[in-house]
Amino acid sequence: MSPPSFSPLETAEQKAYPFAILLVQQEAETRHLLQHHLNPLCAFLETAINIQVAEALRKRYHFDLIVIELEEKSPDTGINWLHHLREQGINTAVIFTTANTSVELALRALRLGAVDFFIQPFGMAQIVAAVQRNLQHQSMQRENYLLRRQAEDFYRLEGILGQSEKIKQLCQVIRRIAPTPSTILIEGETGTGKELVARAIHQLSQRTGAFVAVNCGAISNELLESELFGHLRGAFTNAHQHREGLFHYAQQGTLFLDEIGEMPLAMQTKLLRTLEHKTIRPVGADQEIPVNTRIIAATNRRLIEAVKTGQFREDLFYRLNILTLTVPPLRERLEDLALLARYFSETLASQLGVAQLPLSYQDMAKLQQYHWPGNVRELKNIIERSLLLGKLPDDCFLESQSITPSPSIVTAAKTVFNDEYQAHEMPLSELEKSYLTWMLSRCQGNKSEAARRLGISRKTLDRKLQVDK
Structure with a gap:
């Protein structure tokens, strides 16, 4: 398996960041030493002996980071230059070094958006680490922006995210079939996002009613008929009052029948009649009630196999199978992994009130090499756990693998x-x-x-x- 394209790298020896740095340093020996250490970190580095030369270079080239030494005799020169840049709307990251120990000077620099402020003497490793940290942050910002641009076409589909060919094709089909009243069958492994697909179809259908979801495998056989069709008072024990069913609440909308393969055979017969006649009969009622509800069903197993074993009615299968959408498992769409991980990190961090999770190259390589039996749902759970711990746990995959x-x-x-x-x-x-x-x-x-x-x-x-x- 080839490594992922995600690439904020952790060491200068691996690869330079694709950024440009401007180094402003008056003293020649220190300038050459900094140049030697910073040059491997970036794709392009220019040096200047003072602010005037730096300004001329800035007008000629684009720089992502400026490292400025504040002159001991006139430290205000560098601060004033930064103030001038900010007034022009130029938000280039700036790191200051100085021999001046004035707290007021440091506060002025930080208020203007300086990302770091070092007082001499300082270790060269400190400067290198600060530069690496800032470039990695900018690299992540760039990639987040690009991923959002690449995926913005899919954000409208009720949370379906992806840039893989399989997801693009799935979204194209969703857009085409959404305005139709046809019954849809969605197949896919547990955790792939079948309900998201159903919600996207409803969202784009222009139906005026609600989207109502029910898990057919989570309700007992005795209660499922009442849950779907409703019941009259006295229809059975404990039926103390009349109750509307989910078909009623999904009038003019969409009823999503999840885990349709777990529906008992007797109930399958009644659902088939509803699909054919567009009517329902509440439990205990003599009259049928017309309904205008679109049915979207989902299953995590192949229904045709259940038909062969007699666990699912063949006529209902063909009634549902007008069009089948298959949601691919995460292991078949690893191109979407970085986008999904970042999306979950961003949204869950906001919900939990914690900092977003910085995913390194090694973290992404680990995620790419995992087989994801729980699919996107498992990825979301792992990201949430990582956000709570502040890092991707080393053992987060061991239990599922075992x-x-x-x-x-x-x-x-x-x-x-x-x-x-x-x-x-x-x-x-x-x-x-x-x-x-x-x-x-x-x-x-x-x-x-x-x-x-x-x-x-x-x-x-x-x-x-x-x-x-």
Whole structure:
């Protein structure tokens, strides 16, 4: 795998920053010494012996950073020059060095936006570190700006971000189909952003009603019909009053049926009738009610396989499968990783009230090399954890890597359980159930968390744990 293009580098030996520096230093020996140390850090460096020469060079070239020595006899000259630059709207970063210990002088410089102020004698390493720090900051600002420009076309699609070819194609299809009333099926692994795609379709559909989402795998079979269609008072035990269903609240809008593959067969039959006749019948009602609701369904598994095993109605599948959108997993769109990481860092930092996360070249390389079983949702969680800790934790991927089976189920079993048994002596169904039970114990019995880590729904986990019980 090739390294990512993200490139604020950490040392001068790796590569120069693509910036220009102007060094203003009167004393020749110090000027040459600074030039020697700063030259490897940038693509272009010019020197000047005084402010007059510096101003002439500034008018001729663009500089990203100016390192100025304030003359001992007339320190105001450099400060006044900076004030003159700021009045012209020139915000070039400036670092001052001086033998003058006046606190007032330092405060004037900092008020004018100087990024650093060093009083002689100072170590050369201090100046080099300050220059590196500022150039890295500017490099990150430049890349953030470029990434925003490249991705600004996708910000309008309700949070869908990306510049990879797969995301561009997905967004093009969304724009084309959004104004139509057609039913849409969205497929993709857990955490890829299927609900974001559904919301983007609704946002661009110009439908006047609301976007209503429901997870079909999170509601019991008994309650799902009432949740979708509503019920009359007395329709069943504890039905003490009339209640409208989600179809009612999504009138003229969009109803998003997440985890449609977990819907029980009896409910699939009623949903098929609704799609065909554009009507619903609340539980306990005799009359059908017309509805004008667009259906968008989503699944983290291939429904055609569920059809073959009899777990999903074939006629409903073809009714939903008018157009299928596939949301790519993060490992297939690594070009978007830097953009997504920065977006989450920016938005989550604002929500949490903490500083944004500076991601180094090494951090981005680590993110690029990870296989992301939890996709964009996992990336968001890792960035949030990193923001809270102030850095990308060294062990942030270890747990997910250890719980992901390798292509060989025997190897995976030995790695996960760390038992000295012969895996071929255990039936596959028992091995799967043992793995699920082990994962549940890792999550202290939290089934929702275990299902999230396994990439399946809570309902699927319950069903698999019940097999042959």
